[in-house]
Amino acid sequence: MKRNTFQRTLITEAIHYLNHPCADDVYAYVSKSHPSISKATVYRNLAKLADDGHILRIRVPNGADHFDYQIHKHYHFHCDECHQLFDIEIPYNEHFNKINPVDGFIINNHSLTFNGICDKCHPSNNKGKKK
Amino acid sequence: MKRNTFQRTLITEAIHYLNHPCADDVYAYVSKSHPSISKATVYRNLAKLADDGHILRIRVPNGADHFDYQIHKHYHFHCDECHQLFDIEIPYNEHFNKINPVDGFIINNHSLTFNGICDKCHPSNNKGKKK
DNA sequence: ATTTATGCAAATCATTTGCACATAG
DNA sequence: CTATGTGCAAATGATTTGCATAAAT
Numbered sequence: 001m002k003r004n005t006f007q008r009t010l011i012t013e014a015i016h017y018l019n020h021p022c023a024d025d026v027y028a029y030v031s032k033s034h035p036s037i038s039k040a041t042v043y044r045n046l047a048k049l050a051d052d053g054h055i056l057r058i059r060v061p062n063g064a065d066h067f068d069y070q071i072h073k074h075y076h077f078h079c080d081e082c083h084q085l086f087d088i089e090i091p092y093n094e095h096f097n098k099i100n101p102v103d104g105f106i107i108n109n110h111s112l113t114f115n116g117i118c119d120k121c122h123p124s125n126n127k128g129k130k131k
Numbered sequence: 132m133k134r135n136t137f138q139r140t141l142i143t144e145a146i147h148y149l150n151h152p153c154a155d156d157v158y159a160y161v162s163k164s165h166p167s168i169s170k171a172t173v174y175r176n177l178a179k180l181a182d183d184g185h186i187l188r189i190r191v192p193n194g195a196d197h198f199d200y201q202i203h204k205h206y207h208f209h210c211d212e213c214h215q216l217f218d219i220e221i222p223y224n225e226h227f228n229k230i231n232p233v234d235g236f237i238i239n240n241h242s243l244t245f246n247g248i249c250d251k252c253h254p255s256n257n258k259g260k261k262k
Numbered sequence: 263a264t265t266t267a268t269g270c271a272a273a274t275c276a277t278t279t280g281c282a283c284a285t286a287g
Numbered sequence: 288c289t290a291t292g293t294g295c296a297a298a299t300g301a302t303t304t305g306c307a308t309a310a311a312t
Contacts, residue, residue, distance in 0.1 A: 003286050003291060023276075038294045043277060045292090061190030061242050064276055077236060086233060096245070102217060104250030105208060111192050112243045114227070119235030134266060134311045154301080169269045174302060176267090195301060 002048070007037050011045045015055055015069050020076070020085035022064040058085065061113055077114045081121035088114060133179070138168050142176045146186055146200050151207070151216035153195040189216065192244055208245045212252035219245060 007030070014029045015021060021029070027042045046067055050057040056068040060078050066085050075088040096110045138161070145160040146152060152160070158173045177198055181188040187199040191209050197216045206219040227241045 059192030106247045108247040110245045114238050114241045116237045116239040
């Protein structure tokens with residue numbers, strides 16, 4: 001049975017406030033209002049929230065996991081330069097989970113991640129890099 | 132300029148002999164014939180071979196990178212139980228790299244990885260787990 | 263003879279875990 | 288009260304890196 005701790009509340013708020021944060025982003029944000037929080041607590045709570053389906057864990061091939069309060073499955077773009085994640089507006093393809101590529105294999109899920117350079121990091125963008 | 136070392140040859144052979152090995156698999160295999168090889172050498176050579184396009188680096192969301200001598204882009208299935216990788220027989224969708232989901236973003240690549248349980252690890256398989 | 267590669271150990275990065283203490287219910 | 292959560296530090300796993308030595312060209 002779970003309890004509502006101060007830190008769990010702050011972590012949940014951080015995920016809503018930040019855009020696809022990774023554990024470190026959450027830690028940095030929560031630390032501002034509650035400096036004594038430990039990273040272990042952030043990791044433990046993110047794991048619990050994700051396990052309970054309250055948030056979505058996004059595994060990025062290469063790089064830290066990111067988290068999203070939007071729990072419906074969707075795809076992401078990972079900027080190879082600033083490592084920010086962005087939502088991709090193509091619908092989640094449920095059909096992919098129904099293909100039977102090899103006999104006897106059970107597909108539980110799939111992950112489709114695009115990578116490249118975001119507009120802020122592209123050289124042609126002379127407004128300077130974000131972050 | 133690169134040189135042909137004994138260890139680079141062994142590492143290249145290992146990737147051809149093994150099925151989608153990760154760095155550790157390669158290390159274990161090469162160690163059998165050349166026990167003095169170091170893991171750093173394995174990592175350095177895998178990185179170089181991948182950078183030079185001789186092998187393909189497969190980033191698995193969660194879990195170690197795997198390598199493939201088949202350099203044409205294709206998709207994989209990752210068994211959540213035994214962590215083995217298997218080829219998926221659906222064609223690489225070059226079109227995915229041409230979509231323009233957000234203005235100004237440059238997509239260089241995409242990765243589509245399926246995950247679930249392979250036939251060997253499925254509970255209904257009473258032949259026992261492989262590995 | 264240079265320059266690249268190797269082996270080793272230490273360093274990094276993301277994440278997890280053991281443990282004693284704190285606290286929500 | 289008592290189970291769950293927290294903070295800290297140490298542990299883990301994958302990978303990288305600094306450095307002195309070895310080997311390829």
